[in-house]
Amino acid sequence: MSYAIPAFLPFFLAALFAAVAPVKLRYLLVLVPLVNGILIYLNADQLTPISVQLHTFTLQIMDVGAQVSEQDAKLSLLFAYLFHLACFICLIYALHVKDRVQIVAGLLYAGSAVGAVFAGDFITLFIFWELLAVTSAFLVFARRTQAAKLAGIRYLIIQVLSGVLLLIGAISYFQQTGSTDIGYIGLGSMASWLFLIAFGIKAAFPFMHSWLTDAYPEATPAGAVFLSAFTTKVAIYMLARTFPGEDLLVYIGAAMTCFPIFYAVIENDLRKVLAYSLINQLGFMVCGIGIGTALALNGTVAHAFNDVIFKGLLFMTMGAVLHRVGHVNGSNLGGLYKTMPKTTIFCIVGAASISAFPLFSGFVSKSMVMAAMIEAGHEYLWLMLLFASAGVFHHAGIKIPFFAFFAHDSGLRPKEAPTNMLIAMGIASFICILVGTYPEFLYQMLPWDMEKAYVPYDLTHTLTQLQLLFFSALAFVWLNKKGLYPPELKSVNLDFEWLYRRVLPSAGRGLALFAKNVKASVVEISVSAMNALPVMKRGNDANAATLTLRMALGFVVLAVLAFVTQFI
């Protein structure tokens, strides 16, 4: 038996089915990623390459099989499994959703991500890249609030821009090399910079990140779970394929780990906190790609895998709160553990995983990147990552569960999350703990061959990580005790998006106002100039004085014209 269809096709067909079939049949959709994922897993060695001839150009829509290097094949497969798993969990989470838009968009979105990781050339990638943008925007629009609509449009503009840059990059890359096959690029040419920026936008590089923190918190509860899984991870996958070992990425990654945590500490919208912490986690992955050793790249991929699950889990718990309460503002939550105990436990599992607590999934993958950082000799950057690790625990590990479920009692007594949400969260929690306690499960799938196997659970690592985490927690307790901890306040914090949400529009409005004033004064001056001209009206045109004045003016005009023509 061999697998000879494009891997994304079942998702697109399922989306079509979801669009037309009765809503009550939607539970069947859950089987699509599950069955497709299992089929790909079972036939991993016998995947059939598929390409489509388009005029003179060949689109390699399934770049698999013998001609692909073993690493690339494994990398594509690992991300494909991951996306199937994520889509499976997301669909279970969204089972109660009756809104077709979300289900259809979610399936198309997941399918596009699967398509992107199997794409063999940049043009095919571009198609899926833009599909990712367009389909995911509907997960934001589906919230159907004014804020979501506007955020969705901003999101779409930036995502499409990334695609356009990718296309320009691909064209100029083709001109230089005569090929559009995806492979190692490395920085240098104009095309490579365009690629880096295109991938960088989707990977939320600093100053290109604000689409993420802008749109994700505005999405629907289920939409945010979908969103957190795919777009950024496709970008990480592409960076790992095209720019491994690029030194610049180490610095970009280190910056990405650090700056969002400051925002996360003072942010009130808990899903926005998660969005910032998503950038922070991406930072670790980008660092790993920048280091480029087998350990670092494996760490990156492993961390991407874990991040999809635990970040998805955290978004799911906050989505459950949003679903039940209608908002996720830390300032108005608290004490929810009394009526949502299961969600609370799942949230704590997610929090422990993202904080890299021993026995939870983050512990076995983040440390690979950290260890690789030391091996590569970046001691000060390693300190930055360590700072970020402590910070993650602070804002995602403690703040999210604490302010939502404990803290001061808000008096809210919402019902426990719907059963399907609990099942989805349970599966994600199970995977978090499974990977944390039995890391071989994940390690055996990692693409790069390492000289010696990485051992996460040694005494030094466990002890130092526990010290780091417990004393971060101690800092939280101490700061709270001293009243130094910044209270949750209803607020908006200005980030880079301020530039295009405030400065540019007001500059534009200012410019328009200025132009309007200029136009008004020009018109005014012209009118008064016209009025100043002596007018000839019937009845008084015989006036000798008027005639003389007109003659004089005519003479002046003629004289000026004659003078001017001398110089032309």
Next chain:
Amino acid sequence: MKIETNNAEQKIAFFDDPKNVMWILRIFYAICILLVVADFIVHRHIYVSFEEIPAFYALYGFVACVVLVVIAKAMRKLVMRDEDYYDKRDDEVEQDVPRVAVEHSAEDNSQSHESELADKESHK
């Protein structure tokens, strides 16, 4: 610190009981101390020169978080704006959630539950 609920909740929820929270914090402090003690007993592998400092990770974790919070708090002066700064959000509907009236003690507007309990503990 007292939270009084005037609805049908008969028993006090686990984390509302100051005694429970006190115990949790005590256990937490004990683990912190144990971890530092362990640092002197166990031989850690040293990869980076910084790690030679005794209990480096504990110190770093604590200092990092305090620095993080202090800077973030200062950042608020610069970046914090009103909630409606960008968008009006009056079309977002809150779900009709069952509520109970909660009386908070005098200065309980933003302080966390846990911190007050901790405060009380320290005054004993």
